[in-house]
Amino acid sequence: MFRNLLALAVFLAAPAVHAASTPDASAWKAKVTHAMPLLGHRNWILIVDSAYPLQTSPGVETIETGAGMTDALHFVLDTIRHSEHVRPDIYMDAELPFIPEQDAPGVSRYRRTMADILHSYKVESLPHDRIIANIDEAGKIFHILVLKTNLTIPYTSVFIRLNCRYWNDDAEARLREKMNAAGAR
Template identity: 35%
Template structure:
């Protein structure tokens, strides 16, 4: 799936997000959150397709840089228990186009998302994927200011008189 295949309203929602916001490309069983600031959209596509389109949109934006997470549990789900999981993993890797993805336990990602959703927007794109632990979590970081620049700034401020 490419950006052009995404609903224009969804593209605008992604473009409106900024630093510290989250996007979850979720499987069918992902819970519907009732918290204000969490918006859920339903699409009739599989996670890898949606991931490719979302990545196209994010790569066209200067103001954000995506950090990708998946559940650690996914690495241990076998194809015998969840038919299609091996091809799903391959399709996600292809959709990421070389972007690094970090693995954390589902419970940890859920807690972080719940905590951040108290003050930052979360966009949940619920797909038709029906595989365990298959949701992809995307944390948006600043696209024009990296961690190294922030650390240098803080160090400079600390050494400045009157700080």
């Protein structure tokens, strides 16, 4: 009798436990919205596939979104676009263009979708291991926000290093050139 009651209790509780573990869309979006004013140049926001590793660098914070890659990417880019202080430098895995459809069904459609979403941004491709090493190093002193999505295609993560909106790369180069000419370090 006791076993039957215990089994019934577990059976009835299972849907509640599963629902409690399902990520709340408003929670991760609120986290991004709340973090944006605090983030600045050299911070990163990563929108990653579901197999992206949980990193252990002290500055790396990982959040399970339960969202699709494109939904998460659109939200993050929109949040950055509405900020006054940062702009995105976007990196993607150099391996992505070489993945054949037969090894990763849906990869061709994903590449087309990313080309559409990111057409107005400069996107730099680097080998996956190099991007991970850059993020690991940055995570030692800067905050990295990792948003895990439900995408199950390899090498599809979008890595966004935040940069200063009101100070561009050309202005920085002119400043450094002027400092070098003056003998300043």
